[in-house]
Amino acid sequence: MQSETVLVVGSTGNIGVAAVIGALRAKRSVLAIVRKKESAEKLFKHVGTKEGITVVEADLTSETGMLRVVKDVKAGKLPAFQHVYATGSDLRDTNICFNEVYLNLRVEVDESAKQNGVSKASDFAECY
Template identity: 30%
Template sequence: MAFNGKTILITGATGNVGSAAVKEFLKQGASVIATSRSKASLDKLTAKLQEKSVPTEKLIPITVDISNDQEVSKVANQIREKTLPEIDHVISSSGPWWKFDHLYDVTFEQWNEVMSANVNPHFIMYRNFIPLLLNRPGSSYTLVTGASGLIDEIGPQKIPSGITGITQTVLYGISRVGRYETRNSAVRFNELLISYRIEDDDTYNKLVSEGKISETDKFFTSSSKFGTIFPKIAKSNVKSEVIKIGSATDLEEFEKNQA
């Protein structure tokens, strides 16, 4: 299997995107350190993987608040001390936490709450784990972002992107700096910018069965169908790029180019 002997660290591992990455890497023989704030969510993830006959012997679930620098630093130190395996690839996919109110209606407490959920974890992950990969040949770091920072309104309901869009804009800045300052290092730092809807498999299948969406819909997909992109990025030579995936066609084109 392509990732035997490799270890992948995935944040937001119980979300639609993160869980897809966990599943694909496990299927390809990797050890996966999967993080979440909730042990119950990690237990549910493990059970779902087992239901789908995905091997979980190499799954290492860790309950950690990745918006807490001290907790994340402990995980990084466990890797340095080899009580956790050395990592080869990082998928930073936590958030976003949605807040749709107009910006002028957002309190300072709400501002801090959303920044803590959507921005701080990515900075904390970067500062703790990029140093472990800078000189590691073949390593990669993928920062997952969304398109709400590029638009004013979301969906047919025309909901203002608001503070959620602002947090994504900040992540674009982290990506730009990360791509620049790692450009001459061994690690391949890339941003994966997703601008179409990814649902968990059960929800997706339900919507298809109810006729609400079609399996040929290019702008709506399941986490399993999307998850195949992560091993492709990890195995590719793509470096210091923004990988923009806005439809199933974009996904197919990227994967074809990496074959």
């Protein structure tokens, strides 16, 4: 049986990395949306693997970007997804971070979390 796929929008950000790690730990595949294909290498570095992750470049702030992803899923070019995780964009234009306000903690990718003394994305992944 093929594993379920989780669509992660914002997959290269601190919370996005945690969502990807959480999905992989739950034995799910990941369809990771990135703005630029080069960002995928950053994601793989922070997650520690490429296995189980399908990366697609798309600008989801444009209608055509989202439509292309949906069209490619329908055509079988991308895996169908059963779950969606999108990092909170409603606070994007503010100086407020969702996880700091609602969860009272700061999450960063593991490498910088150690340096800054904040929660690691791999630890936060348990929330997913």
